[in-house]
Amino acid sequence: MFSLGDLYKEVIIDHTKAPRNFGKLEPCSHDAEGFNPLCGDQLHVYLQINDDNIIENVKFEGQGCSISTASASLMTQVLKGKSVDEFNALFGAFHDMATADMDAQPDEETLGKLAVLAGVKEFPSRIKCATLCWHTVKSAIEDAGQPARTE
Amino acid sequence: MVKALKACWVSNMNIEQIRNDFPTLHQEVFGHPLVYLDNAATTQKPQCVIDTVRHYYEKDNSNIHRGVHSLSERATKDYEAARETIRDFFNAKSAKEVIFTRGTTESINLVASSWGGANIGKDDEILITHMEHHSNIVPWQMLCERVGAKLKVIPMNEAGELDLAAYVELLNERTKLVGIVHMSNALGTINPIADMIKQAHQVGAKVLVDGAQAAAHIPTDIQALDIDFYATSAHKMYGPTGVGVLIAKEELLDAMPPYQGGGDMILMVTFEKTQYNALPHKFEAGTPNIAGVIGFGAAITYIQNIGFDAIMQREKELLNYATKKAQAFEGLKQIGTAKDKACVLSFVLDGVHPHDLGTILDREGVAIRAGHHCAMPVMQFYKVPATARASFSIYNTEAEVDALFDALTKARDMFA
Numbered sequence: 001m002f003s004l005g006d007l008y009k010e011v012i013i014d015h016t017k018a019p020r021n022f023g024k025l026e027p028c029s030h031d032a033e034g035f036n037p038l039c040g041d042q043l044h045v046y047l048q049i050n051d052d053n054i055i056e057n058v059k060f061e062g063q064g065c066s067i068s069t070a071s072a073s074l075m076t077q078v079l080k081g082k083s084v085d086e087f088n089a090l091f092g093a094f095h096d097m098a099t100a101d102m103d104a105q106p107d108e109e110t111l112g113k114l115a116v117l118a119g120v121k122e123f124p125s126r127i128k129c130a131t132l133c134w135h136t137v138k139s140a141i142e143d144a145g146q147p148a149r150t151e
Numbered sequence: 152m153v154k155a156l157k158a159c160w161v162s163n164m165n166i167e168q169i170r171n172d173f174p175t176l177h178q179e180v181f182g183h184p185l186v187y188l189d190n191a192a193t194t195q196k197p198q199c200v201i202d203t204v205r206h207y208y209e210k211d212n213s214n215i216h217r218g219v220h221s222l223s224e225r226a227t228k229d230y231e232a233a234r235e236t237i238r239d240f241f242n243a244k245s246a247k248e249v250i251f252t253r254g255t256t257e258s259i260n261l262v263a264s265s266w267g268g269a270n271i272g273k274d275d276e277i278l279i280t281h282m283e284h285h286s287n288i289v290p291w292q293m294l295c296e297r298v299g300a301k302l303k304v305i306p307m308n309e310a311g312e313l314d315l316a317a318y319v320e321l322l323n324e325r326t327k328l329v330g331i332v333h334m335s336n337a338l339g340t341i342n343p344i345a346d347m348i349k350q351a352h353q354v355g356a357k358v359l360v361d362g363a364q365a366a367a368h369i370p371t372d373i374q375a376l377d378i379d380f381y382a383t384s385a386h387k388m389y390g391p392t393g394v395g396v397l398i399a400k401e402e403l404l405d406a407m408p409p410y411q412g413g414g415d416m417i418l419m420v421t422f423e424k425t426q427y428n429a430l431p432h433k434f435e436a437g438t439p440n441i442a443g444v445i446g447f448g449a450a451i452t453y454i455q456n457i458g459f460d461a462i463m464q465r466e467k468e469l470l471n472y473a474t475k476k477a478q479a480f481e482g483l484k485q486i487g488t489a490k491d492k493a494c495v496l497s498f499v500l501d502g503v504h505p506h507d508l509g510t511i512l513d514r515e516g517v518a519i520r521a522g523h524h525c526a527m528p529v530m531q532f533y534k535v536p537a538t539a540r541a542s543f544s545i546y547n548t549e550a551e552v553d554a555l556f557d558a559l560t561k562a563r564d565m566f567a
Contacts, residue, residue, distance in 0.1 A: 004510075008511075016566070017502075039522055040537045042536065067507070069504075123510060126506070
């Protein structure tokens with residue numbers, strides 16, 4: 001059985017208390033809002049993507065629980081300098097990790113430090129907290145024009 | 152625990168005996184005894200309700216109001232007996248005024264759609280309170296969009312009490328309906344509906360009371376209060392999910408068009424014209440939740456057997472005990488401190504988001520609700536995205552309140 005410590009790792013508590021890349025990015029090329037209607041989490045992500053499809057900068061702001069805040073904070077750290085294609089690969093790997101079978105090992109090679117969030121799969125009601133920021137970036141990049149949802 | 156339970160004797164009420172009536176309570180969650188403090192979301196069900204539902208499916212399962220065979224006759228008798236039990240409990244004038252629905256939400260939608268559609272027009276006003284559940288906001292917004300009416304909001308103060316002076320100011324001859332939650336599910340506030348109903352009637356407005364949160368905790372006398380429309384759900388009063396009731400004055404129901412068409416709500420159908428059935432059947436199209444209704448009746452009888460004097464005294468003691476602990480807990484801010492409140496302790500804790508609290512407490516066996524409680528405007532008022540909410544019921548104990556605060560201490564330490 002996973003313990004609370006598997007979810008609330010020190011890294012996660014640290015990112016909760018001092019989220020990285022928190023705030024508005026001006027100017028930015030892409031942005032989107034994300035909502036988790038179940039919990040009331042709200043997130044706004046801002047991206048600066050250059051002509052070569054590289055994410056030059058990414059920031060976020062909003063209100064959410066520890067898991068959604070830490071997940072967004074870690075995500076912004078990882079995405080800086082990545083291409084949009086690399087984002088898509090990470091999105092898939094992160095989603096797989098969060099919804100995988102209990103005994104599945106996260107793809108640490110692809111995910112790097114994001115693997116610290118693997119514990120959410122043991123907490124079904126919290127998976128959406130972790131994935132909200134990823135859905136929001138996806139909708140910003142795709143310019144969906146609709147707020148991202150995790151439903 | 153034994154010591155705490157001994158202290159729980161209240162008048163004719165033995166907490167240990169009551170707890171034994173609720174099988175769900177006797178289990179462990181993550182190695183801890185379950186501490187169920189999410190009663191405002193739904194209460195647990197006593198064995199008598201479970202047995203009643205089971206009896207229907209095991210012995211009497213059949214359709215009602217149509218069979219001439221024994222099973223159908225028994226089921227019909229029990230279904231209609233539940234209607235009478237519920238009429239008596241809320242002191243409605245006649246069983247014809249008691250309409251079974253899927254719950255409070257459907258009851259309100261029925262009124263908004265059928266009565267509202269026929270009686271509310273362009274520039275008419277609908278008045279609701281700032282602390283309504285979404286189920287008493289959205290149906291009226293939908294109606295307003297459809298007919299061009301205006302939705303106005305009775306404000307509240309920082310304690311979570313309605314501004315009654317502002318309410319009187321808002322009432323006018325264009326006010327057609329006032330929607331009031333009897334007890335706020337997010338704050339615990341008990342609203343002074345008796346005076347508010349009188350004031351609404353003075354300008355000719357009808358009043359809908361949302362009793363979902365209050366019905367199991369404080370008595371409601373529909374005739375004495377002169378309530379026009381009353382909506383509540385079985386599942387928050389120890390009954391099954393998916394069943395509730397709309398109680399409305401007969402003359403209003405008589406004049407209203409049907410809400411849904413189908414079986415059981417008709418007298419005569421031809422392709423040219425349909426004659427509708429008499430009340431209450433006119434508003435009960437289709438095969439209803441028969442087992443649920445019969446179980447609802449059993450739940451009401453269970454509450455009646457304990458009695459509101461004992462229930463209110465006990466729940467007040469629990470809330471006072473929890474409130475004192477909350478006041479002494481560093482970093483905790485209560486949301487909702489009305490003078491007249493019951494059963495709900497809604498709060499935020501410095502440095503720990505309510506959802507994290509919910510998860511951490513669950514691992515200690517303590518079930519609370521974290522979120523906006525389907526009352527987002529209340530969250531907006533207090534400028535919080537969500538609150539944690541512990542809500543109490545007759546079977547909760549002081550020892551369980553202690554377990555809640557022990558778990559909160561752990562959560563606070565984790566994020567310290």
